[in-house]
Amino acid sequence: QAEDGIRDYKVTGVQTCALPIWKSTTLLQAAWNYRERGMQPLLLTPRLNTRDGLGRIASRIGLDADAHSFSEHDSLLEIFRCQHQSSPIACVFVDEAQFLTRRQVSELCRIADEQAVPVLAYGLRTDFQGALFEGSQYLLAWADVLSEIKTVCHCGRKATMVLRIDATGRPLRSGEQIQIGGNESYVSVCRRHFHEGLAERSGPQLPFSDLEED
Numbered sequence: 001q002a003e004d005g006i007r008d009y010k011v012t013g014v015q016t017c018a019l020p021i022w023k024s025t026t027l028l029q030a031a032w033n034y035r036e037r038g039m040q041p042l043l044l045t046p047r048l049n050t051r052d053g054l055g056r057i058a059s060r061i062g063l064d065a066d067a068h069s070f071s072e073h074d075s076l077l078e079i080f081r082c083q084h085q086s087s088p089i090a091c092v093f094v095d096e097a098q099f100l101t102r103r104q105v106s107e108l109c110r111i112a113d114e115q116a117v118p119v120l121a122y123g124l125r126t127d128f129q130g131a132l133f134e135g136s137q138y139l140l141a142w143a144d145v146l147s148e149i150k151t152v153c154h155c156g157r158k159a160t161m162v163l164r165i166d167a168t169g170r171p172l173r174s175g176e177q178i179q180i181g182g183n184e185s186y187v188s189v190c191r192r193h194f195h196e197g198l199a200e201r202s203g204p205q206l207p208f209s210d211l212e213e214d
Helices: 023-036 076-086 102-115 134-142 191-196
Strands: 008-011 041-046 056-058 064-066 068-070 091-094 119-121 145-147 161-165 186-189
Touching (some): 023 091, 041 076, 068 076, 076 091, 076 102, 102 119, 102 134, 186 191
Parallel strands (some): 041 068, 041 091, 091 119
Antiparallel strands (some): 008 145
């Protein structure tokens, strides 16, 4: 298992990036670079990501942009072809790429390989229990280049994992894999503090040794 929890999955001609905190900011900045040069990017975001509003990608520093929303049943290849016919697409950007299905990751590979259009997909590698998302699993398996965007745990180490926390800041161990949230629900930590369940420097250490392992 790689040390980094957030990666930049790059498939030939298609680049996918994943990071715990700044993924949307990085995506929006990269998309702006294309627009600034007169090239048309295609922005995609999962429909289940309702935090920013349907068909919107927003960052924590105030950047935002319209995007084409898709469900798990949609064909990203068909969406691309439709948009590409009306206005040539120079690059495809996918936010929250961990929510992609296996088929959709395969379609991104086809866009890169058959259409020679770069694809950048941004998302998390693992969930709050340390397990791979479906999208992340196949991006890791099929990408040509994997790049991480580093962030830091409260202890100063590289943050590679994500804790889900409740309203009091206590880490949670169980629940649905997908739960949309921001700083109020998730915190990025190093592997040590993920296993210790320590969400912040001044908070109490919450050992999980008394819990049964699966």
